[in-house]
Amino acid sequence: MSDELINLTIDGVPVSVPKGTLVIEAAKQAGVLVPHYCYHPGLPVAGVCRMCLVEIEKQPKLAISCATQAAEGMVVNTQSAAAKSARTGVLEFLLINHPLDCPICDQAGECELQDFTFQEGRAGTRYSPDYPKRFNPVEDFGPDVLYVPNRCILCTRCVRFMEDVAQEPVLNVSERGDRAYIGVHPETRLDHPWAGNVVDLCPVGSLLSKDFLHKARAWELDKTASVCTGCSQGCNVTLDTRENVVVRVRPRPNLEVNRYFICDHGRMNYRWMNRGDRIEAPLVRRGGELHATDWQDAFERVTTMLRGAGPRVVALASPRASTEALFFARELFRGLDWTGAFQVVMGEEASLAGVPDLALRAERAPNGRGAELLGYGRDYAAALAAAESAAVVLVLDEPDIPVRTAGALIYAGTVLPERARDAEVVLPIVNVAEEDGSFVNRDGRVQRYAQAKPAPGMARPGWWVFSELGAALGHGEPVGSAAEAFERVAQAIDALRGLSYEQLGFLGKVAAAPVAV
Amino acid sequence: MGYPHKPHPKETVLLSRYFGEADARTYKGWVKRGGYAALEQARAMEPARVVDIVKESGLRGRGGAGFPTGLKWSFMPKEKKKPHYLCVNADESEPGTFKDREIMRWTPHALLEGTAIAAHAIQAEVAYIYIRGEFTEPLAIMDKALTDARSAGVFGNLKIHLHRGAGAYICGEETALMNSIEGKRGNPRIKPPFPAAAGVFGMPTTINNVETLAAVPHILTKGAAWYKGLSLASPKSTGTKLFSVCGHVQHPANYEVTMGFPLKDLVYELCGGMRPGRTLKACIPGGSSVPILDRAETESCLLDYEGVVERGSMLGSGGVIVFDDSTDMVYQIMRLARFYAHESCAQCTQCREGTAWTTKILERILAGQGKTADLDLLLDLSENMTGKTICVLSDSCAAPVVSGIKKFRSEFEDYIAGRRKPVMVA
Numbered sequence: 015m016s017d018e019l020i021n022l023t024i025d026g027v028p029v030s031v032p033k034g035t036l037v038i039e040a041a042k043q044a045g046v047l048v049p050h051y052c053y054h055p056g057l058p059v060a061g062v063c064r065m066c067l068v069e070i071e072k073q074p075k076l077a078i079s080c081a082t083q084a085a086e087g088m089v090v091n092t093q094s095a096a097a098k099s100a101r102t103g104v105l106e107f108l109l110i111n112h113p114l115d116c117p118i119c120d121q122a123g124e125c126e127l128q129d130f131t132f133q134e135g136r137a138g139t140r141y142s143p144d145y146p147k148r149f150n151p152v153e154d155f156g157p158d159v160l161y162v163p164n165r166c167i168l169c170t171r172c173v174r175f176m177e178d179v180a181q182e183p184v185l186n187v188s189e190r191g192d193r194a195y196i197g198v199h200p201e202t203r204l205d206h207p208w209a210g211n212v213v214d215l216c217p218v219g220s221l222l223s224k225d226f227l228h229k230a231r232a233w234e235l236d237k238t239a240s241v242c243t244g245c246s247q248g249c250n251v252t253l254d255t256r257e258n259v260v261v262r263v264r265p266r267p268n269l270e271v272n273r274y275f276i277c278d279h280g281r282m283n284y285r286w287m288n289r290g291d292r293i294e295a296p297l298v299r300r301g302g303e304l305h306a307t308d309w310q311d312a313f314e315r316v317t318t319m320l321r322g323a324g325p326r327v328v329a330l331a332s333p334r335a336s337t338e339a340l341f342f343a344r345e346l347f348r349g350l351d352w353t354g355a356f357q358v359v360m361g362e363e364a365s366l367a368g369v370p371d372l373a374l375r376a377e378r379a380p381n382g383r384g385a386e387l388l389g390y391g392r393d394y395a396a397a398l399a400a401a402e403s404a405a406v407v408l409v410l411d412e413p414d415i416p417v418r419t420a421g422a423l424i425y426a427g428t429v430l431p432e433r434a435r436d437a438e439v440v441l442p443i444v445n446v447a448e449e450d451g452s453f454v455n456r457d458g459r460v461q462r463y464a465q466a467k468p469a470p471g472m473a474r475p476g477w478w479v480f481s482e483l484g485a486a487l488g489h490g491e492p493v494g495s496a497a498e499a500f501e502r503v504a505q506a507i508d509a510l511r512g513l514s515y516e517q518l519g520f521l522g523k524v525a526a527a528p529v530a531v
Numbered sequence: 532m533g534y535p536h537k538p539h540p541k542e543t544v545l546l547s548r549y550f551g552e553a554d555a556r557t558y559k560g561w562v563k564r565g566g567y568a569a570l571e572q573a574r575a576m577e578p579a580r581v582v583d584i585v586k587e588s589g590l591r592g593r594g595g596a597g598f599p600t601g602l603k604w605s606f607m608p609k610e611k612k613k614p615h616y617l618c619v620n621a622d623e624s625e626p627g628t629f630k631d632r633e634i635m636r637w638t639p640h641a642l643l644e645g646t647a648i649a650a651h652a653i654q655a656e657v658a659y660i661y662i663r664g665e666f667t668e669p670l671a672i673m674d675k676a677l678t679d680a681r682s683a684g685v686f687g688n689l690k691i692h693l694h695r696g697a698g699a700y701i702c703g704e705e706t707a708l709m710n711s712i713e714g715k716r717g718n719p720r721i722k723p724p725f726p727a728a729a730g731v732f733g734m735p736t737t738i739n740n741v742e743t744l745a746a747v748p749h750i751l752t753k754g755a756a757w758y759k760g761l762s763l764a765s766p767k768s769t770g771t772k773l774f775s776v777c778g779h780v781q782h783p784a785n786y787e788v789t790m791g792f793p794l795k796d797l798v799y800e801l802c803g804g805m806r807p808g809r810t811l812k813a814c815i816p817g818g819s820s821v822p823i824l825d826r827a828e829t830e831s832c833l834l835d836y837e838g839v840v841e842r843g844s845m846l847g848s849g850g851v852i853v854f855d856d857s858t859d860m861v862y863q864i865m866r867l868a869r870f871y872a873h874e875s876c877a878q879c880t881q882c883r884e885g886t887a888w889t890t891k892i893l894e895r896i897l898a899g900q901g902k903t904a905d906l907d908l909l910l911d912l913s914e915n916m917t918g919k920t921i922c923v924l925s926d927s928c929a930a931p932v933v934s935g936i937k938k939f940r941s942e943f944e945d946y947i948a949g950r951r952k953p954v955m956v957a
Contacts, residue, residue, distance in 0.1 A: 061721040062878040064919055075918045081721050103915030107884035140908055144900075145891050168877060187716065187877060190699070192887035194877035 022088040037079035037090055038066055048092050049101055049130040051108075051217045052169040053080035056274040058178050063169050065104050065130070069094040076100050098134060105131050110141040111148040111192060112218075113164045121219030123232030127167065150195055155185075156204030158224050158278060159213060163195045166220040172196060172212035179275070181367035182206045196220075207364035207374060210278040214264055223262075225282060230256040238466035239266060239520055241453050243334050243446055244280035245361075245375040246382055248455025250521070251276055253284070253447055258467040260287045260447055268521050271459065277364060277374040287447040287467075293430050294471025297440035304440060309472065309482070315439050317486045319422050320346070324405035328397055329354040330417060331390055331410040333379035336451030337460070338499035339443070339476025340381070340388045341506070343410055343426075345484050353404075354390040355397030357412070358382050375456060384454035387509050387525070409434065410476065411443065426479060442473040449475040450496035452518065454525060460513060461522030534637065535784060539801045543761065545771045546745050547787045550637040556672060558679035561640035567685050569748035573648040574687070581652040585747065587755035589762075589769035593630075594620055594703075594740030595818065595847045597836045600747075606727035607653045608735050616731045617650045617658040618712065618738040621673075622696050622703040624663055625818035626870060627850030630773035630785050631741035635662070635669035638745065639676035643691065645744030648751065650689050653737045657690045661708050664696040700874035704922045705738045706730075707876065718876050719922035742849075746770055764791030768835030772846075776802050778853035779809060794832040798853055809855035813938070817847020819867050820927030822934035823860075843934070860939040861946055862954060864931050865893035871928035882925035885916040889932060896946045899953030906936055906943055 018033040027044035039055070041048050051063035061081040068079045071089035076097055079090070091097065108127065116122040150163035170187060173196065177183040184204060188197030198204055204212070213223045235254040242249040242263070249272035254262040263284050265276040296312035297304040320327075327347045331340055333356045344354060358379045365373035391397070398417065401407045405421040413431035417423065425437035428445050448469040452462045469475075477499040478492075485492040493499045497515035504510045509525040517523060534551030538544045549555035555564055573581050586601025607615060619642070623631040634642055642660070650658050662670050673693055680686065694712055696702050702711045706720035709731040730736020750758045750770075762769045768790040774797060777783045781803030788797065794816060798804065805811055814829040815821060822844040824832060832842045839846045854863065872886035889912055892905050913929035920926070936943060945951040 059721070060878075061921060062880070064879050064881055067919060078721075100915065100919055103912075103919075104880050107880045107888070107915070110884055110888055141888065142891075142895070144895075145888075167880070168883065190701075190877050191872050191875040192877070192883055194883065 020084045020086050020088075022084050022086070022090065024090045025092055031084050035084045037068065037070075037077070037082045037084055037088075040084045041079060041090070041092065046092055048079045049126075049133065050080060051126060051167055052171065054171055054215060054274070056179065057171060057174045057215070060170050060174060063104065063167065065101055067097055067100040067104070068092045069097045101130075101134055102136055105135040106140070108167050109135070109139065110145075111164075112167070113147065115165070119165065119219035120222050120227060121165075121216075121232070125219060126217035148192060153198070155198050155221070156209055158210050158282075159204050160222045160224055160227070161196060161198075162220050162222060165218050166196060167218055168194055168196070169217060171215040171217070172221055175212055175215055176204075176206070176209070179211075179366060179368035180206050180208050185212075207279065208275060208277050208366050210281045211265070211275045214274075226262050229261050230254075235261070236466070238447075238464050240446065240463040240466060241380060241461045242276060242280040242283065243380040243453075244277070244283040244378065246377040246379055246456040247272065247373060247375050248380060248453060248457075248459060248461055248522075249276045249280055250461065251280065253287075253466040255447075255466050260284045260466060266520075270521065271455070271461075272372055273369055275366060275369065275372070277366070279361075279364070279374050284447075287445055289429060291429055292470045292473065293427065293440060293442035294473060296442060296472065297430075297437075299438045304435060304437070309474075312439055312441060313483055313486050316424060316441075316483055319406060319424070319438060320487060323350075323422070325351040326400070326404045326421075327352050327406045327408070328401040328404040328419075329390070329408040329410065330394075330397060330401065330412055330415055331356045331385060331408075332412045333358055333382040333385050334446065335381060335385075335410055335476055336446075336449065336496075337381060337384040337388070337454060337503055338451055338496055339410070339480065340385055340390065341503045342477050342480030342484060342493075342499065343408060344388055344390075345489060346408070346480050346487070347406075348484075348489060353397050353400050354385075354388075355392065355394050356382065356385045356390045357394040358392075371457075377456070380455070381453040383456055383458060384452075384460075387454060387507055388503075409437075426476060428473070441479050442471065443476045443479055444469040444473045448473070451475065451477070452496075452500060452515075458509070458525040459522045460510065460518055460525055462515065462518045462520070534633070536782065539786065541792075541796060541801060542787050543771045543789045544787050545749055546634060546638070546641065546742065546773060547785065550633055550785075552637070555638055556640075556676065558640065558676065558683055561638075565752070566640050566748075567644055567680075569751040570644050570647050570651075570685065572751050573651050578652050578654055581648065581751070584755045585652070585750060588750045588758040589755075589767065590743065590746055590750060590758065591768065591836060592740055593742035593746070593772065593849065595625065595820070595845075597846060600739065600743055603727070603739075604649070604652050604737055606725070607737055608727075611654055613734045614657065615653055615655040616734055616736040617646065617653060617655040618705070618708060618726075618731055618736055619646055619658060619660040619741060619744060620703060620705065620708060620738055621660055621662040621666070621669075621741045622708060623666075623741070623848075624700040624703045625820065625848045625850055626867070627775060627777055627815060627852040628818045628848040629775045629777075630849060632666055632669055633773075633785050634741050634745050635666070635673050639669075639673045640680060641745040641748065642673070642741055643676060643680055645747040646691060647686055647689055648747050649737065649739060649744055655737070656688060657692070659692050659694050659712050659731065661694045661696060661702070661712060663703075664698045670695060699876075700870075701876045701922070701924060704924070707922070708738065709736065716876075718878050719924075721921055742773055761789045762791055762835070763789050764833045765835050765837040767837055772834065772849050774834065774849045774851050776851045776853065778851075779806055779855035779858070780804065780853050781806065788834065790835040791838060792834045794834050794851070795830045797834065797851065798829070802853070805853075805855050809857060811853065812856045812858055813854040813860065815844075815850070815852040815931070816842075817845045818850035819852070819870065820923070820930060821845040821847045822930045823864075823938060825938045859954070860935055860942050861893065861897055864935040865890065865897055865956065867931045868893055868928055871924060875924055879920035879925060881916045882920050882928070885912055885925060886928045888912060889916075889928060893932075894956045896943060897954040897956050899946060899949060901943070901947040903944075903947055905947065906940065910936060
């Protein structure tokens with residue numbers, strides 16, 4: 015697309031768009047959503063649903079706005095009688111073979127066929143109830159995808175995703191005419207590591223996630239902007255919660271990071287957010303046993319421990335912790351001989367062929383880069399060795415760490431593993447779904463995530479716990495919000511200087527300076 | 532035409548002159564009849580000159596759309612930056628049309644010569660002749676002719692490939708044909724881009740019908756002016772045209788007449804008129820995709836692009852289907868709709884669902900279970916199916932329905948009112 019601007023009018027609203035912009039995209043700028051099914055900005059244009067027909071002055075026929083480029087002086091009318099009647103006609107055709115089983119369909123409430131039918135469909139059908147509807151049984155396409163052919167409107171988004179984006183063309187349109195259906199290659203399954211996106215792309219309830227099947231109605235869901243913790247890519251996601259339980263993870267468009275997609279690993283990486291065996295109160299060791307206590311008591315234990323301790327301290331932090339928590343956890347040990355380290359779990363890399371720089375990364379950690387920025391190192395073995403003779407060891411949400419120390423162990427985490435029972439103090443913190451915070455992805459992009467559900471019991475965000483402790487040690491005022499916490503981080507860390515929570519917005523910002531490691 | 536009977540005096544035999552002569556199929560036989568002289572003549576000219584000659588001749592596409600051939604050739608990029616392709620549409624599948632089959636069966640070299648001339652004109656180094664899958668005999672004949680002419684070295688650097696279709700009507704649509712050649716599903720493509728910009732394999736492509744290309748050698752040897760002079764009515768329609776006549780006439784066959792020839796004479800004289808005791812009821816003049824003409828329209832229709840449009844239909848591919856007074860128009864229209872429902876590629880919603888729905892309604896009317904509202908519904912569905920899809924298959928289904936209801940409404944009403952015995956539709 016060039017810099018040259020094209021001026022056109024859509025439903026009376028003048029807009030200027032770069033040359034090459036499609037009318038359907040230009041319409042969005044004019045505040046007009048042209049109803050459509052087959053068009054998707056992340057896929058090649060198919061122009062088959064014929065739903066986005068609009069009237070363009072001086073053109074003899076209605077045009078599909080998804081395949082028509084904006085032209086200088088073009089006058090587009092999406093609401094003319096001819097355009098509306100054509101779209102009503104398409105909706106009627108789409109519905110004649112549709113089972114209208116919305117009450118048992120997972121898509122109901124977020125179904126584009128429902129939405130546009132309410133908007134401009136006919137009130138009744140002219141298709142005689144005597145005619146049979148097309149019927150094909152439900153098909154098991156892959157590990158997480160079911161195909162319900164009766165609901166399919168053959169928009170081919172799924173076919174184009176597999177062909178052009180995943181570049182593993184295992185889906186097609188089989189048969190012809192009204193017998194057509196989406197076919198899967200007879201010798202393969204829809205098991206590409208990014209295959210789950212076809213469920214999001216499907217505008218109706220034809221491709222369903224087995225994981226989400228019959229879990230919730232769309233209108234019961236609360237949606238929260240978040241960042242995937244599955245790997246270091248930092249894909250933007252939406253956490254869907256139902257009564258404070260995360261039930262689904264879906265991609266949130268961010269053209270700079272993940273476009274419109276997430277991988278199946280990330281999609282399925284949410285059940286731990288709902289764990290029931292959480293630490294709900296601070297614990298302190300008394301008479302060889304851990305006892306629940308209040309925050310005041312726990313803070314006093316920690317400050318006493320730190321004031322009387324020798325100079326060597328070690329922090330073993332999780333690369334899934336927020337930048338804010340990692341920062342204040344380090345600040346706690348200001349003036350001491352501090353070693354911080356983190357460990358990254360490695361897995362198989364799985365790229366999405368059609369999108370450059372997008373992959374499920376081998377490093378399964380959302381904030382390794384953030385930890386590095388804050389001075390945590392990758393030499394985990396050395397840190398573990400140092401821990402053995404350290405005066406104080408802080409373990410930040412790493413329940414499986416084989417830590418041994420002659421000094422005092424502080425464990426801050428979400429769950430309490432057997433090993434952590436040696437700790438002097440246990441501080442309950444929240445998980446990613448329960449706090450506001452930020453991660454720095456592998457490319458240095460700082461991205462915010464928001465709180466999707468309440469924290470259990472007395473658990474608090476890591477930044478709150480460590481900033482309160484820091485204040486108790488006389489390191490200055492504690493912070494009251496994630497935004498304030500980030501402000502402190504940005505003041506202290508060169509690479510993040512000048513950034514604010516507000517600026518980061520929903521899409522994040524790349525750290526100003528290249529990160530020296 | 533010369534096969535299966537001697538030419539009628541009112542025919543103008545140009546393309547069909549050697550139909551029935553087995554010797555004309557051979558390379559030597561063709562050369563003896565003056566074949567490949569036009570190709571040599573064309574090769575001696577600048578490509579642009581050949582385009583101009585064809586432009587001057589007024590030749591228009593014989594596949595159905597009637598687009599001026601020379602103009603189409605001139606759309607190819609002047610400056611050649613990518614390979615150019617020529618596609619020959621020999622996927623003759625339009626119900627009622629069987630002219631290209633005869634050209635390939637009897638005068639395969641005429642098509643090859645026209646192909647080579649067109650390829651020279653558009654500077655194509657590769658030509659694909661896409662032959663309908665069911666045409667096993669024409670394919671064998673074309674294959675032999677191609678081998679012979681190739682060994683005689685007449686094509687120079689031009690590579691001609693025969694590509695056999697696999698039985699889908701839609702592959703006769705030019706962009707679906709290109710997808711099919713590429714090995715993809717035969718789905719029509721959105722235009723633009725037009726084939727001259729991005730056709731087969733994304734390269735500049737010209738696609739022409741068999742009959743169009745078979746006429747080209749005659750234009751070169753006899754001159755554009757001569758060809759232009761072959762016109763009985765509108766000067767915008769020139770040359771001769773093969774009409775495939777089928778249905779209730781005495782002598783169904785291909786007939787070659789000059790543009791502007793009266794349809795009445797074609798039916799009553801050349802074809803020997805209706806069967807004994809029968810009268811003409813209706814006629815589809817241009818293959819199944821065009822509106823139906825009633826008797827008065829048929830008898831006053833001149834067979835050229837403008838003349839047929841004047842009567843409310845289209846010249847199309849020249850497949851003339853004649854119905855006599857014994858015909859059940861409702862049944863005939865249902866059969867046409869069912870054909871389109873079967874052949875819809877399933878891309879566009881209106882076509883995929885509309886053709887099938889139209890068929891169901893027509894079947895129900897025939898079964899005696901129709902409702903009065905069904906006729907308005909059919910017309911409204913047809914309106915929604917016209918001018919709104921990628922290709923014209925959907926429009927083609929609507930055309931006979933709309934014209935049929937308009938001109939033979941009482942037949943539909945007889946079924947609906949129970950005045951006519953229901954037909955069980957298998």
